[in-house]
Amino acid sequence: MRNLFLIITILLILASVVTWLTRAEQEGVTTIVWTAGLSADRIEQVAAFHEWMKKTGRVNAKGEPLFRVRLEAADNQSTLIQAVSGMAGDLIDHVPVKRFAPMGVLEDITDFARENGLDPGSNYGAARDLLMYNDRQYAYACNLAAPALLCNVDTFRKYGMEPPPEEWTPEEFERIGLEFTRRANAGKPRQEVFFSGAMPNIILPLARSMGCDMFNETLTAPQLTDPSFLKALTLYHRWVDELHLIPTAAEIASESSAQSSVNSDATPHLVSGRYAMITTGRYVNMDLRRFKTEPINLSFSQYPEYEFKNLVFISRNTAIFKGSKHKDFAKIFLLFLASREYNELLIRSSDGLPPNPRWAENNPEYHHPAGHENEGNLHTNELKWARTIALPESLSPYYPLAEDKIRYAYERVSGGLSPADEALKLANDSIAYSIRKTVSSIPSLQERYRHDCELQQKIEQYKAEGKKIPATWIKNPFYQRYYREKNLLQE
Structure with missing residues (x-):
């Protein structure tokens, strides 16, 4: 019943917002559309934007905001169809730049971004490849993340252990994990507690820690048959199927939870102590702070890796539709995303990393939020690692679909369909075939390739x-x- 009332309340709020914005349009106020989906967080951000415009003097003769922003829901596929057909919103959220920009549907904001401190060099340098195509910038981040391993400190101490160190090797992961699962499941008829929730996304950073990436230096060919990927995939499979530090796909499918989460069922299992740690970022607090349980003490560790420490950097981007009739207004919204007001809103809500780290780096409210002392080093470590070791996934212009063939290879191995080397070769061959097909069918790519x-x-x-x-x-x-740190690069 409580959930029903909550759903009705949210629907009423959404209906009120839509009614208010419709009235604004009828009164002759310009409205631009942000295809970001309808949610309580987005509604709060739009309201904050309107207040920010008043505060910064961007108002009409009546002292009201110069224009309004209206939210609309759309997924990436429908947004792309709308953009290609000329019907997209003025601002497009969740933009995969490498996929949209080549189609000519995004506004080039390179000069505007550089002049106003929205360029990657002024913020997170590692975000550059997430915002740019052909050395031109087409988007700005709404929030970012450098996911790693979030640990339930209370669970570790329950079994007489301390949480893992901030940096550790695969060998240490196995040693600590085996001791933890032994203690946590002692005297039980079957295994109930796992060292970690599923994390097949560790395979890429684990291979990178050995010096190899999914694509070569020029992004012209895949490298999944490299020994580094074979070792990384084999290690992860060992942790799941042989050592049972991580639940199998069948065990995960059999688990159920009444609570929804940004990490699916993994977050409730972290809270309950079934998992000692899960893969996530500070955005997990959007769930943890709402759970009706006692707060758990947290710590944040990197993935177990070899010499070259790295994490995968991700961002939720907003871009301006090239066909928008209100590009100047849309640019004002991008300025808001870099403003103190928006970034402090994200800092308070813990909705990922703020797009402008300037407002977080020396801010006690970010590093040690009052009333949330249990969150430990999560905020500090994620920001630090986002600015030092995080790197985006490599996206090849010759492989625009960017299908996750690493996961495909692992699923073949975990399902018993192929040995690891054969699964990786199948994945590698699939990407190579797609590259050849893409280049042969798009004349504009052929000379560049x-x-x-x-x-x-x-x-x-x-x-x-x-x-x-x-x-x-x-x-x-x-x-x-990698080459720069190894002194192999000629600057």
Whole structure:
């Protein structure tokens, strides 16, 4: 019954907002559309934007906001269809820039971003590849995340152990995990407690920690058959199927929870102590703070990795539709996303990393939010790692669909369909085929692809001769940082 009343209340709020915005349009106030979905968080952000415009003097003769923002719901596929057909909203949320920009549906904001401190160099440098295409910027982040392992400190201490260190190796992961599961399940007829929830997304950063990425330096070919990926996938499979530190897919499917979460059922299992840790970021607090349970003490650790420490950086982007009739108004909204008011709103709500780290880096309200002391080092560590070791996934312009073939390979192994080397070869061959098909069917890519393949040959020659590689030859952001740290880059 309580849930029913909550649903009715939310629906009434949404209906009121829609009615208010419709009245504003009827009164002649310009309204721009933000296709970001209808939710309590987005409604709060739109309301904050209207107040920010008043505060910054962007008002009409009546002292009201110069224009209004209206929320509309759409997924990536329907948004892309609307954009290509010229019917998209003025602001497009959840934009995968590498997919949308080549289609000519996004406004180039490079100069505007640089002049107003919205460029990646002024914020999170590692976010560059998430916001840009062909060295031009097309979006700004609404929030970001560098997911890692969030630990329930109380669960560890319940079994007489301390939570994991902030950095650790796969060998340490196994040793600590085996001791934890032994203690946590002692005397039980079957295993009830796991060291971690599922985390197949560790395979990429684990392979990267050994010096190999999904694509080569010029993004012209996949590298999933490299020994690093074989070792990473085999290790993860061992942790699930052999050591049982992590539940199998069948065990996860059999679990049920009445509580919804940004991490599916994983968050309730972290709270209950069934999982000692899960993969997530500070955005998990949007759930944890609402759960009707005693707060749990948290700590934040990196994935277990080898020498080259890294995390996968992700962002939720908003871009301006190229066909918008209100581009100048839409740019004002992007300024709001970088403002103190918006960033402090995200800091208070814990809705991911704020897009402008300037408002978080020396802010006690970010690092140690009052009343949430149980959240430990989560906020500090995620911001620190986002600015030091996080890197986005490599996205090839010749593989625009960007299907997750690493997960495909793991699922074949976990399902008993293929050994690890065969599954990775199938995944690699699938990507290589898609690249060939994409290049052959899009004439505008062919010259660029030929040039990048020639560069790749030069890179291979330089590596064989032990020479430093010119930075301008490398298109893959992972290798730019990896070679720089290894002193293998010619700046």
